[in-house]
Amino acid sequence: MAPPLKHRVGAHILVFLLAYALWKTLAASRHQAGLGDEPRQVFEELSEITLVDVVLPTRNGVELHKRCISQPTERQRILLQRLGISLACGAKCSGNLLRNKFPFTGVHLQVVRSFPA
Numbered sequence: 001m002a003p004p005l006k007h008r009v010g011a012h013i014l015v016f017l018l019a020y021a022l023w024k025t026l027a028a029s030r031h032q033a034g035l036g037d038e039p040r041q042v043f044e045e046l047s048e049i050t051l052v053d054v055v056l057p058t059r060n061g062v063e064l065h066k067r068c069i070s071q072p073t074e075r076q077r078i079l080l081q082r083l084g085i086s087l088a089c090g091a092k093c094s095g096n097l098l099r100n101k102f103p104f105t106g107v108h109l110q111v112v113r114s115f116p117a
Contacts (some may be wrong), residue, residue, distance in 0.1 A: 025041035
């Protein structure tokens, strides 16, 4: 094996071990919270929470960047609470909130990225 390939193999093994540790930690947290021990259901339920990067250009050329997290559903909120997980602080987005929170006239709202949180 060539030396560069050895580094890549080592990196893949490290990523695998970190993912495995995360999986087992989440399974233990679910079990402790009385939610069973299958973490796949947690990932499926929480994958609907989205994170959006918003860029608001101003008249003087400065761009305002804001990261917003969608509001979790009641079921997601209960799951997060039972697991002891809190979402990052910041603007929480839903439908018209951005228009109400940033009522600048003549400013174009541009969503840069939208992906599951």
